[in-house]
Amino acid sequence: MLEIKNISFTYIENPVIKNVSFTIAKGQNIAVIGESGCGKSTLLKLIYGLYDLDHGIILNDEKPILGPKHNLVPGEDYIKYLAQDFDLMPYTTVEENVGKFLSNTNSSAKQARVQELLELLEMTEFAKVKAKTLSGGQQQRVALARVLAVEPEIILLDEPFSQIDTFRKNSLRRNLFRYLKEKGITCITATHDSTDALSFSDETIVMKNGDVIAKGNSKTLYENPANKYVASLFGEVNELKLSQLIELEGDHDELLLLYPHQLKVVDNGKMKAVVKQSYFKGSHYLIKAAFERRAIFFEHDSELEVNQEVTLMLA
Numbered sequence: 001m002l003e004i005k006n007i008s009f010t011y012i013e014n015p016v017i018k019n020v021s022f023t024i025a026k027g028q029n030i031a032v033i034g035e036s037g038c039g040k041s042t043l044l045k046l047i048y049g050l051y052d053l054d055h056g057i058i059l060n061d062e063k064p065i066l067g068p069k070h071n072l073v074p075g076e077d078y079i080k081y082l083a084q085d086f087d088l089m090p091y092t093t094v095e096e097n098v099g100k101f102l103s104n105t106n107s108s109a110k111q112a113r114v115q116e117l118l119e120l121l122e123m124t125e126f127a128k129v130k131a132k133t134l135s136g137g138q139q140q141r142v143a144l145a146r147v148l149a150v151e152p153e154i155i156l157l158d159e160p161f162s163q164i165d166t167f168r169k170n171s172l173r174r175n176l177f178r179y180l181k182e183k184g185i186t187c188i189t190a191t192h193d194s195t196d197a198l199s200f201s202d203e204t205i206v207m208k209n210g211d212v213i214a215k216g217n218s219k220t221l222y223e224n225p226a227n228k229y230v231a232s233l234f235g236e237v238n239e240l241k242l243s244q245l246i247e248l249e250g251d252h253d254e255l256l257l258l259y260p261h262q263l264k265v266v267d268n269g270k271m272k273a274v275v276k277q278s279y280f281k282g283s284h285y286l287i288k289a290a291f292e293r294r295a296i297f298f299e300h301d302s303e304l305e306v307n308q309e310v311t312l313m314l315a
């Protein structure tokens with residue numbers, strides 16, 4: 001089990017990580033989400049042991065993860081960290097990059113392992129190609145293969161699919177996260193892509209301004225977001241009062257956070273909005289509309305005319 005206990009960290013002046021605590025069970029897949037600059041990458045680097053903490057302690061199976069003050073070469077060897085810059089050797093081939101940390105004592109075992117990883121990351125055809133000639137997305141796949149080569153106990157992935165096209169990303173992350181589960185490797189992924197959290201992670205950690213403001217089952221966090229910030233990390237969200245949608249008897253009003261699919265156009269709804277734009281999303285349209293001088297979003301199965309008035313209701 002990985003235990004993060006009351007950790008704080010400052011680069012120069014202001015704390016970037018502020019008294020953060022949580023635990024992660026072995027083999028879990030955790031997504032870390034939060035607005036840009038909230039401290040996701042820094043948190044991963046601290047877990048890897050790249051920096052010394054101001055306060056607190058990080059334990060893996062009750063053993064402390066120590067920073068550079070205590071380790072000549074920072075970074076624990078049972079943990080692998082995939083940084084946002086891929087740190088590849090540009091003038092060597094893909095297979096040499098992937099095999100860099102593998103032992104040379106059994107060359108056929110090494111070769112087999114490299115092949116296995118290249119297949120997992122769908123890079124077999126590039127085995128003999130020099131890393132510098134690859135596209136950004138291809139380099140990212142090589143970097144992923146490389147951090148997996150010597151099977152780590154814990155893997156820390158910082159935006160691991162940021163440069164990979166949507167088509168390949170889907171099959172790749174299915175393969176990768178299934179592989180990590182099969183091997184029982186604990187995985188923490190810092191991501192801006194809510195699908196990494198919703199479809200693949202066991203739990204999601206939500207960070208804001210150096211603090212962990214929510215942690216829990218990803219589906220539960222999505223369905224019951226504690227506030228608008230949490231909900232907005234999963235997509236567009238509308239903050240509305242129940243009384244704006246239906247006639248209330250008595251004064252038991254309630255503030256609702258509603259994703260676009262939770263509002264629908266009806267013939268005689270209470271809430272009147274004016275259509276401003278329709279965005280085609282493949283299976284539906286996302287409609288932006290004006291309601292009481294602010295933008296709201298809902299889904300509809302067809303395009304709507306600009307400036308058309310619609311009435312809306314809970315879907």
Ligand SMILES: Nc1ncnc2c1ncn2[C@@H]1O[C@H](COP(=O)(O)OP(=O)(O)OP(=O)(O)O)[C@@H](O)[C@H]1O
Pocket residue numbers: 011012016034035036037038039040041042043190
């Ligand atoms: N090496 C550094 N020296 C000084 N400040 C830094 C350094 N790295 C990051 N920071 C600052 O620490 C804060 C957190 O940065 P971090 O990279 O951890 O955020 P993030 O959530 O990963 O952002 P993003 O989603 O944009 O990658 C930011 O204010 C950033 O400017």
